Structure formats: structure tokens, C-alpha cells
Amino acid sequence: MESKIQVLSTVRVQNSPDLYKLVDSLNRTLKKQDLMFGLALDENDKDVAIFTIYRT
Template sequence: MESKIEVLSTVTIQKSPDLYKIVDSLNRTLKERDLMFGLALDKENDEKAVFTIYRT
């Protein structure tokens, strides 16, 4: 059985110390709807983060 993950949206935003709390809350709340949220540091700008929404 193959798992397919589809990127729905990606946006670069200002980095914030509490941003991970929002992503964690979204993942816990919406996993039943086959949605997953990711947060990564921007490789080009240390003050930015990349927020991604996936469908699983």
C-alpha cells in the first residue's frame, strides 16, 4: 500500500517563537480530515519560515 502526500499550499512567513504551537494544534485537530501541516526554516532567510499544508 502506497502513501501519497499532496502539497496543497506553501507560504513563507515571518519566523515566530510560538509558530510551532499553531502547527501542532492544526495537526492534532485536523488529522481526521487527512490534512497535515509542516513548518521548516527558510534555507535562504534565517528570519523566515516555510509553512506547508499537505493532504495525506
Template structure:
């Protein structure tokens, strides 16, 4: 079975210690809608975080 993940949107935001809580809540709440959310530090600027929305 092949699983495709489609990137719907990506945005860079100021890094904040609580962002992971939002991503966790979104993932738990919208899993049934085939949406997934990701958060990573920007490789070039550690003061920024990259927030990505995926459709699974």
C-alpha cells in the same frame, strides 16, 4: 500500501517562536480530515519560516 502526500499550499512568513504551537494544534485537530501541516526554517533566510499544508 503506497501513501501519497500532496502539497496543497506553501507560504513564507516571519519566523516566530510560537508558530510551532499553531502547527501542532492544526495537526492534532485536522488529522481526521487527512490534512497535515509542516513548518521549517527557510534555507536562504533564517528570519523566515516556510509553512506548508499537505493532504495525506
């Protein structure tokens, strides 16, 4: 069985030390609605984080 992950939205935001807490809370709260949230640093600008919402 193949899992399909669909990107719903991607936004670039100012990086913050506590940003991962928001992503963790969203993932724990909304996983039963087949939503997943990701956070990554921009490779070219470490002051920018890339926040992505996925449907699983």
C-alpha cells in the same frame, strides 16, 4: 500500500518562536480530515519560516 502526500499550499511567513504551537494544534485537530501541516526554516533566511499544508 503506498502513501501519497499532496502539497496543497506553501507560504513564507515571518518566523516566530511560537509558530510551532499553531502547526501542532492544526495537526492534532485536523488529522482526521487527512490534513497535515509542516513548518521549516528557510535555508537562506532564518527569519523566514515556510508553512506547508498537505493532504495525506
